[in-house]
Amino acid sequence: MNTGMLKYIGLGALLLWFVIAGRLFCGRACPLGFIQELLYKIPFWVKIKTFKFDRPLRVLKYAHFVYNFVLPALVVLGFLKAFEAHEMGTPFYIVLAVIAVIIRRPFCKYVCAIGAASSLFNKFSWYRYKMIDGQCVKCGICTKKCPMNIIPYTMKNSPECIRCGICKRICPKKAFAKNKEGAEYA
Ligand code: SF4
Numbered sequence: 001m002n003t004g005m006l007k008y009i010g011l012g013a014l015l016l017w018f019v020i021a022g023r024l025f026c027g028r029a030c031p032l033g034f035i036q037e038l039l040y041k042i043p044f045w046v047k048i049k050t051f052k053f054d055r056p057l058r059v060l061k062y063a064h065f066v067y068n069f070v071l072p073a074l075v076v077l078g079f080l081k082a083f084e085a086h087e088m089g090t091p092f093y094i095v096l097a098v099i100a101v102i103i104r105r106p107f108c109k110y111v112c113a114i115g116a117a118s119s120l121f122n123k124f125s126w127y128r129y130k131m132i133d134g135q136c137v138k139c140g141i142c143t144k145k146c147p148m149n150i151i152p153y154t155m156k157n158s159p160e161c162i163r164c165g166i167c168k169r170i171c172p173k174k175a176f177a178k179n180k181e182g183a184e185y186a
């Protein structure tokens, strides 16, 4: 079995995980996410929460996903003749590390191909967030703390949610439903 095939068997297993958990890995287990959180804790006089092109730039991670996985997959399946994805070099990651001191999780927001793929499952995966009707008072505490700059109480299954669980933990009203049997999430 060649390495190309192995790569796509691994990708199949990953897809199964995405169906179960959506973007949960990003917020709970990804080492790059952890490193970015540490970098963002470095004191710096400018910390940018959002900026004009924040939202449009988030589309880049999907382009990265197509370039790194979809196009090579078309080669393996015989739909494309020659295409070889090239990883970004060390200088790119150094620049990104510097940006991560100022902007929280730039790799997750703008670059990560795996994050892009798993984000597509957030709305449909078994593990989803549900809120208890009438419990949220829209105090905005969760919005201030969200590392991905989304509004947890209206965008709880947004593709941008990395399932870090911060909003659930800090909500003073305990507005997010508990996962007793899994099916409670919707
Ligand atoms: S912290 Fe809780 S109550 Fe406040 S806006 Fe978020 S979900 Fe609603």
Ligand code: SF4
Pocket: 027, 142, 145, 146, 147, 148, 149, 150, 151, 152, 155, 156, 160, 161, 162, 163, 164, 165, 166, 167, 168
């Ligand atoms: S919505 Fe909640 S779980 Fe999702 S990224 Fe924001 S704080 Fe984390």
